[in-house]
Amino acid sequence: MTSSTPTRNTPRCLSDVVNAQGFAARAIDVIQHVQNVADDAEMVELLKEARDALGAEQAVFASFIRDDDSHESFDFINAAHPAWCLTYEQKGWYAKDPWLLYAMVGAEPVCDSAIPLRTKSQREARALAAQFGMVSAYIVPAPSAGGVSRLGVLILGSSVPGYFEDAATARIRVMAQGLAMSLHAWWLKKVRAKIVATYRLTNEDLQLIRLEREGKSTKEISVLLEITLASVDSRFQRLNAKFNQPNRRATALIAAEYGLLQE
Numbered sequence: 001m002t003s004s005t006p007t008r009n010t011p012r013c014l015s016d017v018v019n020a021q022g023f024a025a026r027a028i029d030v031i032q033h034v035q036n037v038a039d040d041a042e043m044v045e046l047l048k049e050a051r052d053a054l055g056a057e058q059a060v061f062a063s064f065i066r067d068d069d070s071h072e073s074f075d076f077i078n079a080a081h082p083a084w085c086l087t088y089e090q091k092g093w094y095a096k097d098p099w100l101l102y103a104m105v106g107a108e109p110v111c112d113s114a115i116p117l118r119t120k121s122q123r124e125a126r127a128l129a130a131q132f133g134m135v136s137a138y139i140v141p142a143p144s145a146g147g148v149s150r151l152g153v154l155i156l157g158s159s160v161p162g163y164f165e166d167a168a169t170a171r172i173r174v175m176a177q178g179l180a181m182s183l184h185a186w187w188l189k190k191v192r193a194k195i196v197a198t199y200r201l202t203n204e205d206l207q208l209i210r211l212e213r214e215g216k217s218t219k220e221i222s223v224l225l226e227i228t229l230a231s232v233d234s235r236f237q238r239l240n241a242k243f244n245q246p247n248r249r250a251t252a253l254i255a256a257e258y259g260l261l262q263e
């Protein structure tokens with residue numbers, strides 16, 4: 001988890017932020033720079049800029065794989081209170097977090113007050129966030145397409161009660177969605193690069209898996225890649241071993257879920 005302590009002054013009214021001269025230009029400029037960020041540390045600084053531009057005091061972007069009971073896929077970029085982040089991790093509240101649960105099923109940005117707290121653990125997770133300054137929050141899901149199972153969610157927070165209940169929230173909606181999707185795309189690219197490097201996958205490997213995912217037969221793949229039938233089978237055996245999967249269909253499925261097959 002990469003984090004940073006918020007240091008800016010507290011805006012008292014979101015309307016004042018969005019009505020300030022140059023608001024839209026500042027927010028758009030930050031969002032456009034996401035794709036060029038080199039590493040996590042630089043992304044934390046950019047998220048701080050985006051947080052400020054959108055009128056929030058705190059911001060968190062979470063990336064995770066749906067139905068990951070081990071929680072090993074969960075990762076965060078934080079421009080939020082570090083003590084909150086540390087306590088959250090120590091308690092392992094990933095599966096209890098009402099905001100993450102909403103991001104698994106919802107696609108539209110919502111104020112956190114619209115998300116029901118159905119269990120004691122959800123209420124405790126929400127109370128912890130409020131304790132460290134997330135009194136009001138705006139939840140912005142970043143869903144994936146094309147069978148990718150990794151999701152993202154941007155959370156903007158304020159210590160001012162009802163801050164995001166302001167009518168001005170409509171003014172930041174599109175920009176918050178743009179930021180969330182840009183962060184999600186950046187994270188998918190990062191994960192993809194890590195997996196490709198770890199498993200030493202070549203472009204030819206990815207093309208082979210992509211064709212399998214498209215339903216091509218061994219003979220069709222052989223013709224398209226101009227290799228022998230035996231080569232197709234042997235290369236899949238090697239890839240199955242790398243991904244620790246029993247067959248090529250399973251390998252193609254997990255590759256798609258991790259976003260490896262996106263061009």
